[in-house]
Amino acid sequence: MNDLDMVRDLRSQVRQSEESDLRGARRRVLASMARESRGRRLPRIVVRVAAVGILGVTITAGVMVVQTPRTDGQGKGAASAPAWLPVANVETLAKRATAAAARQTDVYPRADQWVYVKRDFYSSPKMLPESVVPPVGGGKTGSRYTAEMWTRGDGKERAQRNEGSKTITRRQGGEDPRLRFDPAYLRSLPLEPSALLERLKRDTAGVIPLPEMRAVSHQVLMILQEGAPAARLRAALYTVLSQLDDVGVEEVRDLLGREGVGIYTDDDEGIRQEVIIDPNTYVLLGGRRVYVGGSESQSPYSKLPKGEVVFSVAQVTAGIVDNAGGVP
Incomplete structure (x- = not known):
């Protein structure tokens, strides 16, 4: 430093x-x-x-x-940008979130309560269905839709209701490590960032078929979007993201038009994976996958125009309820 x-x-x-x-x-x-x-x-x-x-x-x-923020063109904060500006580098953003979380009380549901999350989804109509990673529980390609999900506090059950349906689909949870984002699992994660990184490496090894750090990034995104983690764990997850290679930040609007700061990484297929954070409260606004170019010709994204949003999700609301089907 x-x-x-x-x-x-x-x-x-x-x-x-x-x-x-x-x-x-x-x-x-x-x-x-x-x-x-x-x-x-x-x-x-x-x-x-x-x-x-x-x-x-x-x-x-x-x-x-x-004063307005200056960047080096790669999303990283330039050296002359004061740290108190809304957009800084990813390390500073994570430290601010950590400082803010220290002033809050983390609240977890009881084993018999449920975490409720409502999200708005969009997937590009230019993509083939098999090319888009759908939300947990499935989804449509080339559409805009909303889904509600409930996760029981002990992680043993999940439920989902898609837009336009009155039916709540229930299923067992906790058996697949790739889908572990329930409160019981989140409470078991260490809050110290380096220990958290090592734990996520172990949890994803041999389970998520991606290179080690990309698998960690995938798991962090899953936890943030699906698990609605408490403030201190959320800040620790931001810090883990800041420790990954080639991570940057940029000002961005989410699917609902809300202004946020995007923490992003670019993969070999030309896809920018982005987590969007409220710069004032540090809560998660959502995430998206954007084609930024540079992929190989056999990539399913290679014929897309640069800047095409392949997939986007906005977290509309989240909270703790007493039963599946209840809302905050």
Whole structure:
């Protein structure tokens, strides 16, 4: 870590001066000056120091408002970008999420309760059905649709209801490691990022047919999208993503048009896998797969135009309910 990175990390933990703070400070200084009698003037140096102090705070606030983020063209934050700007590098984003999570209380469901997640999906009509990774429980290609899912707290059962249907489909859960995102499993995961990374490597080894780090990335995305993890685990998962190779960040809108920060990795087939995070609350907004080019001719994506969104999902709402079919 160089000196600039250290300054950014320290600076990002300090609450920045708001306009209300500045107005209050200005009023107090002026009121203090006004109470002095005409026969007794403050020494000129004191007034000058006070004025310089106000000016310094005002300049700092001005920088916060008018500066725009700079990137190096690859999604990574450029070295000159202040750490308190909305878009920074992925490491800083993960550290902010960790700091925010430390101020929250993680809430997990009881064994007999359920985690409810409602998501909005989109898959490109330009893709063949077998080329698109569908959501858990299936889905249609070339369409926009909504699905609700319930996962029991002990991980032993899951349920799903697709858009337009009144039927809730139930099935057993927890037996397939590739689909482990239930609360019981999430509570077993370590919160220390390096230990979490090693655990995910072990859990995906020989189970997910991908290179080691891509398998980890796949599992992290699955947990974030399907499991609705509590704040501290969510922040640890962001940190794990920041430790993967060729990870970048970019400003992006999710499927519902919400502004977010995308943490992404690019694979050998020219697909950018992206997790979209709310830059203020650090909750998950969703994710998407975008074709960015560079794939081989035999890839199912090679004939797509660059920038084509192959698949996208937005997390509409999540919460804890008492039964499958209930909503928060």
